[in-house]
Amino acid sequence: MLSQILAEQVKQTQLLQRMAEQQTLLIDALSEEEPEDPDTQPRTYLDGTPCR
DSSP states (O other), rough: OOOHHHHHHHHHHHHHHHHHHHHHHHHHHHEEEOOOOOOOOOOOOOTTBEEE
């Protein structure tokens, strides 16, 4: 009985570790994206010409 409990705990620990690794990868990927600040002035007009 104890060996079955231990085996299930090992499986659960492995799943939790995998979830933590995936969440870390997701956080890293999201932190690399730099969203534009909506309050900043645009650098170009819609046709692509630079703003002066």
